[in-house]
Amino acid sequence: MATETTGTGKWTQAGVPHKGWSCVDIEELEEQEHLCEMCEARHVRFVHVMEHPNYNETLRVGCVCAGHMEEDLIGARKREAGFKNDRGRRKRWLSRDWRVSSAGNEFLNTNDGFNVVVYPKGSIWGARVEHRSSGYQRTSKLPYESQDQAKLAAFDAMIGMKHSEPWLRR
Numbered sequence: 001m002a003t004e005t006t007g008t009g010k011w012t013q014a015g016v017p018h019k020g021w022s023c024v025d026i027e028e029l030e031e032q033e034h035l036c037e038m039c040e041a042r043h044v045r046f047v048h049v050m051e052h053p054n055y056n057e058t059l060r061v062g063c064v065c066a067g068h069m070e071e072d073l074i075g076a077r078k079r080e081a082g083f084k085n086d087r088g089r090r091k092r093w094l095s096r097d098w099r100v101s102s103a104g105n106e107f108l109n110t111n112d113g114f115n116v117v118v119y120p121k122g123s124i125w126g127a128r129v130e131h132r133s134s135g136y137q138r139t140s141k142l143p144y145e146s147q148d149q150a151k152l153a154a155f156d157a158m159i160g161m162k163h164s165e166p167w168l169r170r
């Protein structure tokens with residue numbers, strides 16, 4: 001764990017909070033190509049999206065900076081490790097036993113408490129993920145060309161929600 005991480009970029013800028021952040025999402029990119037927006041020194045593939053009540057923008061950062069920002073390095077590493085484990089689950093996602101709702105849309109209720117539904121929107125596809133116990137929902141914003149694309153996008157959104165638990169901060 002390189003402590004010099006906190007000596008570059010926004011770590012040195014006045015006006016940028018250095019603690020008290022929380023993670024609201026985590027994403028995997030195709031390549032290790034995203035410049036961490038906090039240290040502005042490391043390129044990362046797994047992006048932790050961080051919010052702070054006294055800072056207007058979200059910052060998309062790497063695991064080490066996320067850990068410093070929330071003062072929980074172990075928590076940040078566990079979140080990223082759990083997220084990586086779920087990538088294996090993604091490979092099996094499309095071959096799951098999808099059911100059909102009364103409205104004719106394919107859906108799944110997952111063991112970890114999510115309801116996922118995909119539906120046609122004109123000539124494209126959309127998706128919605130709901131955390132069932134809280135009712136917290138996210139709906140796809142991008143157009144998907146196929147039902148499978150919508151299902152995979154829903155999976156990614158679901159995993160991001162699972163590891164950042166946005167319903168706890170409403």
Ligand SMILES: [Zn+2]
Binds near residue numbers: 005040064
């Ligand atoms: Zn960083």
